[in-house]
Amino acid sequence: MISSTFALLLCLFGAANAHFRLLYPLPRGNFVADLEPNFCGGYTEVTTNRTTFPLSGGFFSISTGHPGWTAGVLISTVENPNNFDNFSVNGVQQLAKPFARDEGAGTFCIPLNLTEAGIPGVQDGANVTIQVLFEGGDGNLYQCADLTLSAALTSPPADITCSNASATTSSSSPTATTSTGAALDLSHEASGFAVVLSFAGVIAAVL
Numbered sequence: 001m002i003s004s005t006f007a008l009l010l011c012l013f014g015a016a017n018a019h020f021r022l023l024y025p026l027p028r029g030n031f032v033a034d035l036e037p038n039f040c041g042g043y044t045e046v047t048t049n050r051t052t053f054p055l056s057g058g059f060f061s062i063s064t065g066h067p068g069w070t071a072g073v074l075i076s077t078v079e080n081p082n083n084f085d086n087f088s089v090n091g092v093q094q095l096a097k098p099f100a101r102d103e104g105a106g107t108f109c110i111p112l113n114l115t116e117a118g119i120p121g122v123q124d125g126a127n128v129t130i131q132v133l134f135e136g137g138d139g140n141l142y143q144c145a146d147l148t149l150s151a152a153l154t155s156p157p158a159d160i161t162c163s164n165a166s167a168t169t170s171s172s173s174p175t176a177t178t179s180t181g182a183a184l185d186l187s188h189e190a191s192g193f194a195v196v197l198s199f200a201g202v203i204a205a206v207l
């Protein structure tokens with residue numbers, strides 16, 4: 001009994017410790033591990049400190065302790081998206097970045113070309129919100145960032161670091177860095193699809 005309780009505590013602690021953080025663009029609020037399974041990581045309302053973000057040529061950066069994860073990015077063109085429905089049009093999720101998988105833990109910088117998906121309303125000057133969906137083995141996790149899109153900005157500011165660092169000495173390479181929708185191999189697409197389905201299940205449960 002004691003050992004199983006201890007194991008459960010260890011598991012909970014480990015899970016809360018791992019999860020993932022959105023490093024850039026800045027998320028809506030401070031990281032709260034327990035709230036990360038919720039919409040926008042627990043931050044329902046839009047913020048006033050929007051990040052001016054390049055319409056094309058952008059990237060996002062995350063860190064995680066989970067060795068093996070899948071992530072994708074949804075976008076909402078609603079002024080104040082405060083529920084999962086705001087990231088869908090006619091019941092279809094607006095994917096700004098297809099799901100991709102990586103087998104390593106650490107810090108990752110992943111290209112995010114927002115014009116690529118051809119989503120209406122994703123244009124110069126638009127106020128949009130991205131929601132990063134992440135699954136690293138302990139359930140679906142979410143972080144949101146409120147943005148103002150800029151066509152004049154062709155890359156994030158130079159002081160924003162875009163680098164990849166493996167948290168372990170294993171040889172697992174951060175493949176997500178060079179992944180594009182077209183470059184993903186079949187296994188990436190298959191796992192991404194599975195995650196889309198499970199996210200859809202969660203969304204259905206929330207609504």
Ligand SMILES: [Cu+2]
Nearest residue numbers: 015018019138
């Ligand atoms: Cu976790």
